[in-house]
Amino acid sequence: MTGTTENQQAVRRSDATRAAILTAARERFAADGYEKATIRAIARDAKIDPSMVMRYYDSKAGLFAAAVAIDPGLPDLPVEPREAIGRTLVSHFLTLWEENGELTALMRVGATDPAAADRMQSVLREQLIPLARQVGPDPEQAPARAALCASTVLGLALTRYVLRFPASVALDRDEIVDWLGPTVQRYLTAPTP
Amino acid sequence: MTGTTENQQAVRRSDATRAAILTAARERFAADGYEKATIRAIARDAKIDPSMVMRYYDSKAGLFAAAVAIDPGLPDLPVEPREAIGRTLVSHFLTLWEENGELTALMRVGATDPAAADRMQSVLREQLIPLARQVGPDPEQAPARAALCASTVLGLALTRYVLRFPASVALDRDEIVDWLGPTVQRYLTAPTP
DNA sequence: AATGTAGGCCAACGCCTGTTGACAGTCCAG
DNA sequence: CTGGACTGTCAACAGGCGTTGGCCTACATT
Known part of the structure; x- marks a missing residue:
């Protein structure tokens, strides 16, 4: 000592x-x-x-x-009002990503390293799927709905923070929430198309 | 000779x-x-x-x-009927990705190599933005709308073909088109939220 | 003041990488 | 039949990598 x-x-x-x-x-x-x-x-x-x-x-x-030890802390998100969960989630993810550079690192490495990919998957499994089960209409669809949400936010992170497409970087925060919020909302709560 | x-x-x-x-x-x-x-x-x-x-x-x-020399050939897509462009695009991308393993290679490498990231961006610039300009309500918004579409399809490709999240791999083709089609349709043609 | 221990630097190890040049067999044109 | 170009193999290079162990220094405890 x-x-x-x-x-x-x-x-x-x-x-x-x-x-x-x-x-x-x-x-x-x-x-x-x-x-x-x-x-x-x-x-x-x-x-x-x-x-x-x-x-x-x-x-x-x-x-x-x-x-890259980091916890997105999804379980602490306010689930009510239920019709705002989409925007809440997107907004939370944006904050998370801009405050923690290690998320970009995790994603860059996850593209080639299975262990890092696993760590990302664990967020989906332990946090996003439970949330989808909580707010979605059919618990059995939770994995599919959560996967769609993950692909939405990770897709944005990919084009904006990893690949840095100018058109994606140029979007401002409110614009992103306005466009992606309803998408995530639909993936989580809308009836099967 | x-x-x-x-x-x-x-x-x-x-x-x-x-x-x-x-x-x-x-x-x-x-x-x-x-x-x-x-x-x-x-x-x-x-x-x-x-x-x-x-x-x-x-x-x-x-x-x-x-x-990885490959051309997605978006300009050859049928633009009419305009209300189907979302589903058409998603469906086209799925086919493309499953027929060409080099797209996964391009994405894996693009995560760390600027040159490969540039090649991906050129598809956005030369094919997706023009298409957005063609079908969207306001030409000035074309880059933003195209970027959102890119993040949608690349997000799916990321979780399904690169990271291989089981919940994303488990989705079948029709399911994906049913969920993502309307999303892309909205990004391209809906009025600003 | 003496002493044990943690912090830090240095030089080296074995390994694997992309890349090169010299050499041998094979085919075809004249 | 002979020359030259093409296809392929082999061995080696120089450089960078993660990792190791020895050594000196400076501090905290006694």
């Missing part, structure tokens, strides 16, 4: 370094994807030696896992 | 090899993305020496460019 004799969570002298590594890693992974984001480059950004990364995060895979 | 003295397009003895390389490259790029799809692995699949790849396609980048 270092510093205080308190147990709980000791303040390590290396915390600043750990944070610097994590920040640099998020930026590099988000910008370059998994393979092209080298540990050497991340270490250079964080102004430390590559071996420090191994000391604190064991391996490149461990570093990535630590860098 | 070999074979016939005809100019036009000579039949080279190596055409079979070239094709084998291209096929193997498409599979590997689609499955693994750009970095993880090594020339050695592609050559092994095609049962030839890695140096042949360089001889026929100059470099890895050249091979990729040749492997």
